[in-house]
Amino acid sequence: MTGIAIAALLQAAASRLQATGIEAPAREARLLLGAATGLTATRIMAYPEQPIEPAAAAGFQNLIDRRVAREPVSRILGTREFWSLDFTVTPATLDPRPDSETIVEAALDRIPDKGASIFLIDFGTGTGCLLLALLSERPHAWGIGIDRSEAAARVAADNARRLGLGDRARFVVGDWAAALAGSVDLIVANPPYIPIDDIPGLEPEVRAHDPLTALAGGIDGLDPYRILIPETARLLRPGGTVVFEVGQGQADAVAHLGTTAGLALHEQRRDLGGIARAIVLVKPT
Numbered sequence: 001m002t003g004i005a006i007a008a009l010l011q012a013a014a015s016r017l018q019a020t021g022i023e024a025p026a027r028e029a030r031l032l033l034g035a036a037t038g039l040t041a042t043r044i045m046a047y048p049e050q051p052i053e054p055a056a057a058a059g060f061q062n063l064i065d066r067r068v069a070r071e072p073v074s075r076i077l078g079t080r081e082f083w084s085l086d087f088t089v090t091p092a093t094l095d096p097r098p099d100s101e102t103i104v105e106a107a108l109d110r111i112p113d114k115g116a117s118i119f120l121i122d123f124g125t126g127t128g129c130l131l132l133a134l135l136s137e138r139p140h141a142w143g144i145g146i147d148r149s150e151a152a153a154r155v156a157a158d159n160a161r162r163l164g165l166g167d168r169a170r171f172v173v174g175d176w177a178a179a180l181a182g183s184v185d186l187i188v189a190n191p192p193y194i195p196i197d198d199i200p201g202l203e204p205e206v207r208a209h210d211p212l213t214a215l216a217g218g219i220d221g222l223d224p225y226r227i228l229i230p231e232t233a234r235l236l237r238p239g240g241t242v243v244f245e246v247g248q249g250q251a252d253a254v255a256h257l258g259t260t261a262g263l264a265l266h267e268q269r270r271d272l273g274g275i276a277r278a279i280v281l282v283k284p285t
């Protein structure tokens, strides 16, 4: 077979990625070669001399061009791993971030009983990653994901089905809590919290590829919390918990909004980078 060897393709691609300032050029080049050729990561590592057909090599160059233009790998692949589950991502959804796993951890600590048949709501569900990660860990829980984007809600519903969680997850298109009443055990939300003036300075992977409506949180980034916190206080059962993701430097302000609305601050939890990322508030009994 004619064609260029895997090792040579990877090396040329990795140096282009590196020159663009991408942090893990070799790993990303391997991932994209896998996507272009259908070869497994193991095979790519084990057979560096294997030639790649010209058509597949051209497809690979195309993916590298997209990455050099700062499209995130998750968007090129159309999938992102979160909480060890595979989520489809589309232009309608925020790309799930590893930092958001802090929200899942904090929420699970509030429901230590694996058999708990709790009801939870995820505001601004996007891919459904927070809701579905929680449902995967609590097999008797059920929940609703709300998104104002119908396209995002469809992606979330599709993710729920593919992950085998479709019978315990429902998705609603609407404006935050307007459609809801009830007595909710757990609320989670990763709302848009970037101050509007900070958007132009974001990395191109974020600025040009995450939906603006999933990022922009008004002048100070706190507008969604101002709406969600009173709604949360209304919906939670006494003793129920809300876990909010917040941006860097927003933890105290969001905790204060919570206590002003009658919720008790239970915990502020840091992400792997040491940033206070999850605010845990409890409705007093």
Ligand code: GLN
Binding pocket: 094, 097, 190, 191, 192, 193, 194, 206, 214, 215, 216
């Ligand atoms: N964590 C995202 C970022 O900083 C923002 C997501 C959000 O606004 N909720 O890129």
